[in-house]
Amino acid sequence: MRSLTLLIILFLSLSITAQEAGFEKGIVAFETGNKAYLEEDYDAAIKAYQEVLAEGLHSKEVYLNLGNAYYKNGQTASSILYYEKGLLHFKKDADLLTNLQFAENQRIDRIEPLPDSIKKRVYTFFAGLMNSEGWAVTSLFFALIFVIAKTVKPRLGKIATPSLIIASMAFLTHLFIQSNERSEQYAIVFEPAVTVLSDPKMDAPVAFELHEGTKVKPLETFENFQKIEIANGQSGWITTSSIRFIRE
Numbered sequence: 001m002r003s004l005t006l007l008i009i010l011f012l013s014l015s016i017t018a019q020e021a022g023f024e025k026g027i028v029a030f031e032t033g034n035k036a037y038l039e040e041d042y043d044a045a046i047k048a049y050q051e052v053l054a055e056g057l058h059s060k061e062v063y064l065n066l067g068n069a070y071y072k073n074g075q076t077a078s079s080i081l082y083y084e085k086g087l088l089h090f091k092k093d094a095d096l097l098t099n100l101q102f103a104e105n106q107r108i109d110r111i112e113p114l115p116d117s118i119k120k121r122v123y124t125f126f127a128g129l130m131n132s133e134g135w136a137v138t139s140l141f142f143a144l145i146f147v148i149a150k151t152v153k154p155r156l157g158k159i160a161t162p163s164l165i166i167a168s169m170a171f172l173t174h175l176f177i178q179s180n181e182r183s184e185q186y187a188i189v190f191e192p193a194v195t196v197l198s199d200p201k202m203d204a205p206v207a208f209e210l211h212e213g214t215k216v217k218p219l220e221t222f223e224n225f226q227k228i229e230i231a232n233g234q235s236g237w238i239t240t241s242s243i244r245f246i247r248e
Contacts, residue, residue, distance in 0.1 A: 026055040030062060037065060042073040060090045064099065071103055077213045077244075079103045081188045084215070084246045091131065108211040113231035123180045132177040139170035187228070187243040189214045196236035200225035207236035216243060 033048030049066040063086025071079035083100035090096060116124070130138070142163045149160035189210050197204040200222040210216070216228040219235065226243065229235040 026052045026057040029055070030057075033065060033069075037069055040072070042069045045069040046073065058089050060086060060093055060096065062086075063089070064095055067096075067099060067103070071099075076103055076106050077188055077190045080213050080215070081244055081246065084186070084188065088247060091127065104213065107213040109214045111214070111231045114233050119180075123177065126173050127177050127180075132174050132181065135170050135174035135177060139167045139174060142167035142170065185218055185245065185247055187216055187218055187226075187245045189216060189238075189242060190244050191242040194238050194242045196228070196234075196238050197225075198236060200227070200237040204237070208234060210238070218243070218245070 029048045029051035033045045036044035046069045067079045067082040086096045146163040196207045219227040225237045226240045
């Protein structure tokens with residue numbers, strides 16, 4: 001038993017040491033990236049910011065600076081991709097949204113989006129209040145109040161039922177947001193121009209054409225083809241290699 005305890009302590013200490021080393025490495029890479037960016041060496045800046053993400057470190061500044069470096073380097077699709085990736089972690093961030101819109105203005109495709117569905121509006125409303133983790137914490141908090149009210153301090157019984165209701169609703173909201181985020185997968189077109197086909201085969205009729213930087217919604221995969229949908233509801237098949245997924 002003592003040997004097992006020592007092994008556990010050693011494992012935990014090594015894990016903490018590795019995390020600290022990764023954090024320090026990420027900080028150095030971030031500072032290197034900033035220096036390269038100021039010197040207009042955008043290739044070096046991109047490499048350094050990618051190293052920060054490779055260490056599992058996420059910050060608004062990393063995604064913003066990486067997107068900016070790609071944009072300055074003439075890689076519009078990559079800049080859009082990393083602004084979008086940043087918004088997965090930092091929803092509604094004004095700087096990321098502003099720079100994303102600026103980069104999107106450089107796209108060739110101008111697609112008029114369909115109105116949001118009721119489900120999408122409900123999701124946007126609740127996700128705008130809190131992310132899924134926030135709703136989970138809220139659920140846990142009110143569940144704890146319910147337990148305390150029912151078992152530890154019976155005189156708080158009046159708040160037990162409302163607490164249980166709030167906990168349940170918050171948990172269901174958490175599941176609803178998580179489910180939508182898993183299904184709301186998007187990708188960015190990385191080819192200068194790509195033909196969207198009516199069927200998943202190279203000799204299929206052409207449905208329409210898309211260009212670099214356009215955001216698409218992947219629907220299904222068949223061999224090396226991906227069925228996608230664009231904002232106006234049109235859909236078709238393109239080669240999977242011509243897009244990059246925002247959420248990996």
